[in-house]
Amino acid sequence: MYLGRLAEVAPTRVLFEAPKHPYTQLLLAALPQLDTRGRDKSPITGEIPSPLDPPSGCTFHPRCPHANERCKAEKPELSAQPDGSQVACHAVQERRIPVLFHPVAPSART
Ligand code: SF4
Known part of the structure; x- marks a missing residue:
């Protein structure tokens, strides 16, 4: 959630192993x-x-390393992803950014 809007919704394991929204990726980093x-x-x-x-x-566009002109003009809506997550990001929808994969330790899995 950023400024009161959902950025990414995902099962816990999916969120931590493969965050997609740039804000989620930066928070985890x-x-x-x-x-x-x-x-x-x-x-x-x-x-x-x-x-x-x-x-x-x-x-998030003033702080996002992937922002472009569309990001400044058009509010992204949540869109379903193949792994069951939902992400509100133009770059994710356009496949402009890589999905980072961070394996979660077995003891941290739910
Ligand atoms: S919509 Fe654009 S500014 Fe917003 S998070 Fe995605 S790439 Fe960044």
């Missing part, structure tokens, strides 16, 4: 880890916009 070698310490740039005056189109 920001999780603290003991081994920080080669990691960007602040992967989400910029400030959170005011929910009273949200950005046009996709509200």
Whole structure:
């Protein structure tokens, strides 16, 4: 959820193993880890916009590394993905960004 809108809905395991929305990917990349070698310490740039005056189109576009002109003008709706998740992102719908795969440790699986 970002600025009051659903960005991605998925079963827990799917969300953590293969996050699709750029905001989800950046949030997971920001999780603290003991081994920080080669990691960007602040992967989400910029400030959170005011929910009273949200950005046009996709509200995440000022901070998204995959934003384009469509993102600035058109609000993305949730769309069903083959793995059962739903994602509100033009780049995911257009297959412009890769799905990152992060295997979840067996002990963390539900
Ligand atoms: S719709 Fe555009 S700005 Fe919004 S998350 Fe997707 S790529 Fe980024």
